[in-house]
Amino acid sequence: MSRTWNQYVVKQENKTLVLTTIMNHTPISRANVAKITGLNKGTVSSLVSELIDEKLVEESGPGKSSGGRRPVMLLFNGNAGYSISIELGVGYILGVITDLKGKIIEQDTIQLQTTHFNTIFPIMINLIKGLMEQVPKSRYGVIGIGVGVPAVVSRDGEILLAPNLNWKNVELKSKLENIFNLPVYIENEANAGAYGEMRYGSSQNSHHTIFASIGIGIGVGMILDGKLYHGLNGFAGELGHMTIEKDGKTCRCGNRGCWERYASEQAVIDEAIKRGLVTADQVEPFEQLIQLANDGNQAVIDLFEEIATYIAIGLTNCINIFNPEHVIIGNRLMRAKEWIYPIIESYILEHAIGFHQNKLKIDSAKLGTYSTISGMAAFTIEGFLLDQKRNHA
Amino acid sequence: MSRTWNQYVVKQENKTLVLTTIMNHTPISRANVAKITGLNKGTVSSLVSELIDEKLVEESGPGKSSGGRRPVMLLFNGNAGYSISIELGVGYILGVITDLKGKIIEQDTIQLQTTHFNTIFPIMINLIKGLMEQVPKSRYGVIGIGVGVPAVVSRDGEILLAPNLNWKNVELKSKLENIFNLPVYIENEANAGAYGEMRYGSSQNSHHTIFASIGIGIGVGMILDGKLYHGLNGFAGELGHMTIEKDGKTCRCGNRGCWERYASEQAVIDEAIKRGLVTADQVEPFEQLIQLANDGNQAVIDLFEEIATYIAIGLTNCINIFNPEHVIIGNRLMRAKEWIYPIIESYILEHAIGFHQNKLKIDSAKLGTYSTISGMAAFTIEGFLLDQKRNHA
DNA sequence: GGAGTTAGTTTAACAGGTAGACAAACAAAT
DNA sequence: ATTTGTTTGTCTACCTGTTAAACTAACTCC
Numbered sequence: 057m058s059r060t061w062n063q064y065v066v067k068q069e070n071k072t073l074v075l076t077t078i079m080n081h082t083p084i085s086r087a088n089v090a091k092i093t094g095l096n097k098g099t100v101s102s103l104v105s106e107l108i109d110e111k112l113v114e115e116s117g118p119g120k121s122s123g124g125r126r127p128v129m130l131l132f133n134g135n136a137g138y139s140i141s142i143e144l145g146v147g148y149i150l151g152v153i154t155d156l157k158g159k160i161i162e163q164d165t166i167q168l169q170t171t172h173f174n175t176i177f178p179i180m181i182n183l184i185k186g187l188m189e190q191v192p193k194s195r196y197g198v199i200g201i202g203v204g205v206p207a208v209v210s211r212d213g214e215i216l217l218a219p220n221l222n223w224k225n226v227e228l229k230s231k232l233e234n235i236f237n238l239p240v241y242i243e244n245e246a247n248a249g250a251y252g253e254m255r256y257g258s259s260q261n262s263h264h265t266i267f268a269s270i271g272i273g274i275g276v277g278m279i280l281d282g283k284l285y286h287g288l289n290g291f292a293g294e295l296g297h298m299t300i301e302k303d304g305k306t307c308r309c310g311n312r313g314c315w316e317r318y319a320s321e322q323a324v325i326d327e328a329i330k331r332g333l334v335t336a337d338q339v340e341p342f343e344q345l346i347q348l349a350n351d352g353n354q355a356v357i358d359l360f361e362e363i364a365t366y367i368a369i370g371l372t373n374c375i376n377i378f379n380p381e382h383v384i385i386g387n388r389l390m391r392a393k394e395w396i397y398p399i400i401e402s403y404i405l406e407h408a409i410g411f412h413q414n415k416l417k418i419d420s421a422k423l424g425t426y427s428t429i430s431g432m433a434a435f436t437i438e439g440f441l442l443d444q445k446r447n448h449a
Numbered sequence: 450m451s452r453t454w455n456q457y458v459v460k461q462e463n464k465t466l467v468l469t470t471i472m473n474h475t476p477i478s479r480a481n482v483a484k485i486t487g488l489n490k491g492t493v494s495s496l497v498s499e500l501i502d503e504k505l506v507e508e509s510g511p512g513k514s515s516g517g518r519r520p521v522m523l524l525f526n527g528n529a530g531y532s533i534s535i536e537l538g539v540g541y542i543l544g545v546i547t548d549l550k551g552k553i554i555e556q557d558t559i560q561l562q563t564t565h566f567n568t569i570f571p572i573m574i575n576l577i578k579g580l581m582e583q584v585p586k587s588r589y590g591v592i593g594i595g596v597g598v599p600a601v602v603s604r605d606g607e608i609l610l611a612p613n614l615n616w617k618n619v620e621l622k623s624k625l626e627n628i629f630n631l632p633v634y635i636e637n638e639a640n641a642g643a644y645g646e647m648r649y650g651s652s653q654n655s656h657h658t659i660f661a662s663i664g665i666g667i668g669v670g671m672i673l674d675g676k677l678y679h680g681l682n683g684f685a686g687e688l689g690h691m692t693i694e695k696d697g698k699t700c701r702c703g704n705r706g707c708w709e710r711y712a713s714e715q716a717v718i719d720e721a722i723k724r725g726l727v728t729a730d731q732v733e734p735f736e737q738l739i740q741l742a743n744d745g746n747q748a749v750i751d752l753f754e755e756i757a758t759y760i761a762i763g764l765t766n767c768i769n770i771f772n773p774e775h776v777i778i779g780n781r782l783m784r785a786k787e788w789i790y791p792i793i794e795s796y797i798l799e800h801a802i803g804f805h806q807n808k809l810k811i812d813s814a815k816l817g818t819y820s821t822i823s824g825m826a827a828f829t830i831e832g833f834l835l836d837q838k839r840n841h842a
Numbered sequence: 843g844g845a846g847t848t849a850g851t852t853t854a855a856c857a858g859g860t861a862g863a864c865a866a867a868c869a870a871a872t
Numbered sequence: 873a874t875t876t877g878t879t880t881g882t883c884t885a886c887c888t889g890t891t892a893a894a895c896t897a898a899c900t901c902c
Contacts, residue, residue: 060487061462062890063857066454070859073453087880094453096860101881118867124879125867208803217803264681276770280673287772288657288809294769294802299762302694302711311765311800318695369692372704376687377669377770379680407704409687410601410610416681455859456888463890480849489891494850511898517848518898 067103068445070095074103075441078113078132079157085119085127104130110444111136111195134159137196139436140187142180142203143245143429146171146220146272151183153191154433156199156440158256160426162190171221181235199440200239201232202432204248206275210290213242219308220272239443241435245269245428246293249386249421250277251284252431258422259382266380267427268295268371270389274316278378296320300369318366321389327359346391357395364396368403375408375416386421393420460496461838463488467496468834471506471525478512478520497523503837504529504588505549527552530589530833533580534825535573535596536638539564539613539665544576546584547826549592549833551649553819555583564614574628592833593632594625595825597641599668603683606635612701613665632836634828638662638821639686642779642814643670644677645824651815655775659767660820661688663760663782667709671771689713693762711759714782720752739784750788757789761796768801768809779814786813 070093077089084092090100107113114133118126134157143150147169153162166183168176184201191198205228207218213229232240243251250267259265265279274296278285286292296316297309304313317323325341328334333348333356334341348356371383383404389396401418408416421427463486470482477485483493500506507526511519527550536543545556559576561569577594584591598621600611606622625633636644643660652658658672667689671678679685689709690702697706710716718734721727726741726749727734741749764776776797782789794811801809814820 060466060890061459063456063459063859066456066459067858069452069454085880090881097881098861098883099859101883102858121868122879123869124877125881127880280678281676283674285673285771288774289772289807291772291803291807292770294772297769297802298766300692300695302697302759302762304695309802311802366695369695373691376690377685378678379682379684379687381681409690409702409704410684414682414684453859456857456890457859460889478849483850490850491852491892492890494852495889514899515848516846516900518850520849 071103072445074100075107078130082132083116083129085129087127135194137194137199138191139199139433140184140201141429141432144205149180149183150429151187152429153187156437158430158433173223200436202241202436204243204245204428204432206245208290209242209244239439241439246275246277247284248431249427250279251434252423252427253384253421254279255434256430258419259384262382264380265382266374266378267384269387270320271387272322274320315370319363319370324363349395360392360395361399364399368400372404372407383418384421386427390420464496465838468500471523475525476509476522478522528587530587530592531584532592532826532829533577533594534822536822537598542573542576543822544580545822546580549830551823551826566616593829595634595829597636597638597821597825599638601683602635602637632832634832639668639670640677641824642820643672644827645816645820646777646814647672648827649823651812652775652777657773658775659771659773660777662780663713664780665715667713708763712756712763717756742788753785753788754792757792761793765797765800776811777814779820783813
């Protein structure tokens with residue numbers, strides 16, 4: 057509840073302040089760190105020497121002089137440890153190793169034919185084990201495991217509800233922690249995507265970002281005041297089930313007129329089948345449609361444009377609700393970007409309130425299909441650094 | 450940007466920690482403050498004695514012994530200063546004096562016939578001056594002025610857009626600061642309402658609260674992770690203009706199917722006139738309708754129930770978006786609570802996602818018509834205390 | 843009335859940050 | 873080649889505020 061402050065906290069905070077300054081400005085001299093942070097030069101010196109002892113920071117040769125003694129440049133050591141991140145999708149598992157800078161070192165994908173937990177779980181364990189063997193030797197080794205899932209996740213890492221996987225109440229975090237004895241982070245796929253884009257992607261420095269992950273369904277990750285928003289117990293961001301048409305199409309959630317019934321990959325496919333643009337037995341109907349649009353099929357392009365309008369309606373709602381600085385559209389539907397993006401942009405421009413007063417940017421995910429997994433890496437890395445901070449004086 | 454930590458900051462933080470502990474647990478002993486905060490007894494003693502010097506805390510006689518020396522009970526001194534809060538509505542100005550506990554000491558209302566800024570502003574100034582003369586003598590006197598407005602307010606207190614008043618780009622904060630030479634706080638009416646309910650009303654201790662102010666239009670104030678959410682530049686919370694019916698009724702915002710076209714006081718009135726339940730030249734049509742419903746007029750009750758469903762649709766969207774702990778419905782439409790509330794509750798229960806897993810409470814505003822003004826008082830008081838913290842070592 | 847408890851103050855020790863002095867290392871001007 | 877001035881990084885003396893522990897005060901209970 058209440059937090060007491062004393063000299064230890066002061067040191068912890070200043071030390072992480074120095075570390076993050078080095079991370080964000082690498083390479084940088086001690087003198088410059090002192091200038092940026094406002095800390096005394098001596099304080100910076102002593103904190104940096106501790107960070108060097110912990111192998112989180114290293115010195116690289118002398119930098120350029122600006123009319124005096126040449127500075128010793130400091131680097132954040134991205135190789136002090138490595139994170140393992142997993143993205144669990146419908147039909148695939150993607151696993152990667154990243155360094156502490158979030159850079160992907162190694163990756164591996166497995167296609168799945170089922171969504172059964174009992175089948176998938178062992179496959180995932182094997183994937184993780186395989187990755188762990190490839191992790192380079194380092195001071196801290198594997199610092200943690202992050203898993204992004206298309207699900208509602210509770211604050212303590214339990215999967216409460218994963219409609220597209222048909223999972224319910226799976227205690228994924230504790231299961232994995234028991235097996236690997238490492239810190240495990242579980243997060244919703246859209247939330248992780250939002251975080252990934254904020255840390256490594258197109259919305260760095262933006263404190264108000266809405267990340268709409270439009271795939272089979274729609275999930276929305278929200279960075280509000282610089283922090284990921286979860287709501288009371290992880291259900292926040294279910295904007296796919298926002299009503300945009302009262303008495304509209306029925307949805308499996310029990311409601312009617314839900315946004316994702318009009319604006320998702322599934323919505324595209326349903327409508328395409330209804331219009332005879334693809335057949336129901338097609339293996340990859342969405343890819344087929346992209347192909348057809350590429351070939352100039354006007355009926356398909358029209359369909360994309362209709363869907364785009366529905367996407368835009370929902371996004372306009374988001375903008376009116378959150379007044380974000382940045383709206384990012386990610387996941388598979390953006391493969392049809394060419395046809396849908398212009399429609400979305402012009403609709404929002406015309407319909408969002410006070411648009412002219414907002415410095416709103418609308419983008420597709422810069423990290424592409426790596427938004428989520430990068431976000432999971434970020435969670436894992438930041439969790440590790442937080443742990444260091446707490447344990448190491 | 451970056452915040453440095455040193456012993457002064459530690460003291461500031463601990464001092465406010467002690468103060469807020471006393472505020473929240475008043476009356477309380479030094480020993481108990483130490484226990485709750487985790488601070489050393491000696492530290493608490495010295496900080497308390499400073500707070501007593503500053504007249505923010507006072508000792509009240511000895512408390513009950515629990516088997517040893519009797520404690521000296523400490524009280525937060527609500528009378529060290531007073532705030533002045535104004536609610537600027539469509540058709541009225543409400544002004545109050547509150548003490549530092551947010552208790553209303555004095556109040557005054559003025560009915561308005563116009564919305565012209567040049568007419569209203571001098572009236573407001575006079576109202577404030579009148580209130581200032583009634584403020585009791587105290588250590589800090591009038592600590593600040595807070596004004597709640599039905600408008601989009603920028604972070605620096607400029608009224609960007611007030612559709613119901615027909616104002617645009619009014620620098621209210623600086624105007625008032627120049628006149629009174631006091632700290633001035635300007636905030637959107639729904640935001641202030643949300644804050645008021647969190648501080649003094651029905652959602653105390655709730656960190657995720659949605660406050661829907663349903664009057665002529667709809668504004669929503671959002672407490673997310675314990676903090677009021679503004680968005681990038683104050684436009685957040687324009688949920689009144691969330692599309693709930695694609696291609697629905699046109700709205701003055703330029704959009705179609707906006708929530709407030711279906712679920713506000715104006716929507717009730719429009720529909721009632723259309724159905725011949727009241728005439729267009731009625732002075733207080735909404736009051737008239739309440740009266741009719743009270744008299745058992747079924748057509749009016751039916752109308753309220755229809756409107757309630759629309760309110761519920763929008764609120765369900767809010768719940769799916771924010772996963773709040775608490776949804777509060779405030780402002781004038783709740784005068785028809787008797788007929789609309791049961792409908793709202795049952796609709797949400799049936800349609801919100803994962804409702805059973807959420808410990809969601811739905812309430813009407815406990816502070817009634819004082820939500821907004823109490824919120825403004827809270828802003829002013831907290832701003833004052835923050836200032837004290839910064840200036841007074 | 844003594845033993846045990848609880849409340850609040852005082853004291854010395856300690857940790858960590860700051861200011862400022864200092865040496866080292868360099869650029870630019872003479 | 874010197875001289876001058878600047879920048880970097882370390883070191884020392886000092887200061888602030890928290891803590892632990894001793895201590896005084898005041899009370900309850902047997």
